Amino acid sequence: MTIPKTQKSLVLLEESTPYVISETPVPRPGPADVLVKIMACALNPVDWACVDPPYSKIFIKSWPFVPGTDGAGRVVEIGADVQNRKVGDRILLKGDTGEAKWATCQQYAIVPAEFTAIIPDTITFDEAATIPLALITDVLVLYNQSPAPENLSLRLKPVWEPEGATAYAGTPAFIIGGASSLGQYGECRCIPPSTLARMAGHHPIITTASPYNASLLVSLGATHVLDRSRSNESILSELPTITGGKAIEFAFVAVPFYPEACRLGRDALAPGGALAIVVPHPSRVPEDVANPGDGKRVGYVWGSVRLPHTRECGLALFKQITGWLEKGLLKPNPVDLLANGLAGINEGLAKLKANKVSGKKVVARPQETI
Ligand SMILES: NC(=O)c1ccc[n+]([C@@H]2O[C@H](COP(=O)([O-])OP(=O)(O)OC[C@H]3O[C@@H](n4cnc5c(N)ncnc54)[C@H](OP(=O)(O)O)[C@@H]3O)[C@@H](O)[C@H]2O)c1
Structure with a gap:
């Protein structure tokens, strides 16, 4: 060549x-x-x-x-x-x-x-x-296990490990901004039961987007797509009906530069729940989101696999990608x-x-x- x-x-x-x-x-x-x-x-x-x-x-x-x-x-x-x-x-x-x-x-x-x-x-x-960037950022904010203080991830169990395949089965997930690139990978593809449904098993998967993106997001695994132009109050009032009263212990904000989107994620969470926000540091979100109270914890991320504390998780992810694509798990x-x-x-x-x-x-x- x-x-x-x-x-x-x-x-x-x-x-x-x-x-x-x-x-x-x-x-x-x-x-x-x-x-x-x-x-x-x-x-x-x-x-x-x-x-x-x-x-x-x-x-x-x-x-x-x-x-x-x-x-x-x-x-x-x-x-x-x-x-x-x-x-x-x-x-x-x-x-x-x-x-x-x-x-x-x-x-x-x-x-x-x-x-x-x-x-x-x-x-x-x-x-x-x-x-690459969208998937890596999502995976790092959810699954990076590095003990380094720089790692602000939620440290959930990775879907590629046996425990991660069952740990969240049947628990609701709420993704704010499902039609964004990060939203599509984070919620609908990486977190089951969508394309990786057989690996982890969140249910239902609720997301916010413009209504014309609903069929795309349902095809990826979302079970409920709520119009993102609705008020937070209106969306929050519908969540218990959708989850059948189950607590939402996991939420993901894929559009972090909208303070109200961050607050929606925070307020939807049950006490003790985990909120992923795809900014590098708490200083990038309003203080009332960074310190949500009620034992809720917030995870942050810098979407690079070349840092000492992200490399190992990045390598583990790269080992999965070809197989996920071949099996149609990752679209x-x-x-x-x-x-x-x-x-x-x-x-x-x-x-x-x-x-x-x-x-x-x-x-x-x-x-x-x-
Ligand atoms: N921390 C990191 O290292 C890192 C890495 C990569 C990206 N990011 C950040 O992640 C965010 C997403 O990036 P991206 O590339 O995925 O963006 P993107 O694909 O360009 O996002 C566009 C989508 O955002 C949705 N959206 C906009 N405002 C919304 C709202 N208020 N509620 C719900 N959905 C809304 C729109 O949905 P509809 O079309 O349905 O209206 C649109 O499809 C950006 O802020 C980016 O800076 C961070």
């Missing part, structure tokens, strides 16, 4: 400017890495949020900055020590924006081989690219495909920022850049 010396990358040259396309060197893999020809990259809210302060100060470590944490493509070169991948493999990968060579909004990227998963032939590159998000490769990404990010993406993941094909 011929590897070019240069490639097209999407780059940010300065804060608060649009991304532009630039010719950059194709990086070479280190001993434990693979070089991937990126066939599809998926966009996330962080890709637009990091353009401006204050998030630019947090996320951008070097300039020019290349965005993109989700990708799928073909392995074109392997490092000297890589045993589990070979040239030609179709993989999905979790990119990282700490260094330009790891980011996925470009035609070639480097990734540690251990943070890749083989994609079955039934799954397209576009579909596979929707998976990718519906895809909203951009035209013009990397050149379409500014438009895709504008749609995301304006909340005009619903129930889908926005995907670009870097090799089709005009």
Whole structure:
């Protein structure tokens, strides 16, 4: 396979400017890495949020900055020590924006081989690219068992372990923001009884979304989809009827930057219940949510598998992904495909920022850049 010396990358040259396309060197893999020809990259809210302060100060470590944490493509070169991948493999990968060579909004990227998963032939590159960040973030906030003080996860029993397959059977789960990417994986796919129903067994699975997304969420395993435009009071009053009076001991907020969504999760929980909120730290949610009282506990997450306290859980997850896809237990998000490769990404990010993406993941094909 011929590897070019240069490639097209999407780059940010300065804060608060649009991304532009630039010719950059194709990086070479280190001993434990693979070089991937990126066939599809998926966009996330962080890709637009990091353009401006204050998030630019947090996320951008070097300039020019290349965005993109989700990708799928073909392995074109392997490092000297890589045993589990070979040239030609179709993989999905979790990119990282700490260094330009790891980011996925470009035609070639480097990734540690251990943070890749083989994609079955039934799954397209576009579909596979929707998976990594959303799935990883959900899995880490629920299941990361690391004893490190930095781990703010709920430390539930992982669905891939025998105990996790039965521990929550028949208990209700409530997911706020079920149509978001994280909501679709977190609630409907990772937490049974949806696609992983045979592994854990929450029931019922109640979620909030726009009514036109109800059939999608039911197809993923939700049992009740409540219109997200309803007041918290109205939703809370209906929950006991849906659960048949069973206490809700688990809730998941997939849209954490809406304070009322966080409060809905908090208020739906029974005393002693567990609430997952997908922000890195309690300081990112209102204080009355971070300190909910009644023995309720709140879990937080930073969606990276490259931290000392997230690596082990990340590796355990990556070992599952191919099998889950082969068995149809894990289904990718519906895809909203951009035209013009990397050149379409500014438009895709504008749609995301304006909340005009619903129930889908926005995907670009870097090799089709005009
Ligand atoms: N902590 C981390 O490391 C980490 C990692 C990744 C993402 N995140 C965060 O997780 C959140 C979700 O990301 P994403 O990529 O999954 O977002 P997304 O797919 O872009 O979310 C869009 C969806 O949000 C739903 N939504 C918006 N407001 C809602 C509300 N008030 N109640 C219920 N649903 C609502 C909409 O549902 P309808 O279409 O049904 O109206 C829409 O489909 C973002 O805030 C992101 O920053 C955190």
